[in-house]
Amino acid sequence: MSDDRFDYWRLKLRALLWLLLGRLEAAAIAFGEMLALRPDDAYALASRAHVLAQLGRRDEAIRDAQRLISRHPTRSAADWFNLAFLLEGAGRSAEAEPAFRRALDLDPKLDRAWYGLGLVLIRLDRVDEAIAALKRNTELQPMSPYGWYQLARVYADRHDADEARKIIRHLQGFEPQVATQLQRETGLAP
Incomplete structure (x- = not known):
């Protein structure tokens, strides 16, 4: 095994250990060291972007994510x-x-x-x-309330009360709290 490959895997294990221990800053540094060895490495770019986002360093995370898709657009x-x-x-x-x-x-x-x-x-x-x-979204995830909620809000904002009410009725069947929230926010009863 070449030194480069050994160093890469050693850094990867270190980064994973830091993640396991909840040490995000240390993990970000280890992913950065991996990128110093292999600047276009998809795994290291994606991982560091994720960690940077968790650390609240969104602009840096965006830069890594942009670099990732520019180097690996169909991955x-x-x-x-x-x-x-x-x-x-x-x-x-x-x-x-x-x-x-x-x-x-x-x-x-x-x-x-x-x-x-x-x-x-x-x-x-x-x-x-x-x-x-x-x-x-709701076709693909019919039991998730998020798409339904946003869809009802859009209809309510467009003054399409009938469509919003249909969604509220639908949500009452599996997410009654979300249905109640929509009723409260829109003033529409099913």
């Missing part, structure tokens, strides 16, 4: 989703939209990407597109 829909999620969290909706769409190109059944795309489209005031994305 994983999750890579694009993670970048989109970080961008959306930073209020960069216009940049997050194409990243969510690319994630969906790679995996059309990635329900959380449909949900994220829906949220971004709401923020970009493209409500018809947001409705379509949220409907797709």
Whole structure:
């Protein structure tokens, strides 16, 4: 085994140990050392981006996520989703939209990407597109209340009380607390 390979695996084990012990800063440093050995390593880039995000260092996490997708654009829909999620969290909706769409190109059944795309489209005031994305999310995750909640809010904001009421009735069957919250927020009874 070459020294480079040995050093890489030693650093990887160190990073995993730090993660196991909850020492995120130390793990980020170990992933950085891995990247010093292999600057375009997908595992190290994805891992450091995740750790940096957990540490609240979003801009650095975004840089690593962008580097990851630029070097490995078809590796994983999750890579694009993670970048989109970080961008959306930073209020960069216009940049997050194409990243969510690319994630969906790679995996059309990635329900959380449909949900994220829906949220971004709401923020970009493209409500018809947001409705379509949220409907797709609810088709893929029919028992998750999140897409249903956002969809009901969009309908209520558009003054489409009938559609919002249908969703509230639907949610009463499996998420009564969310249905009650929507009733309270929208003033609509099922």
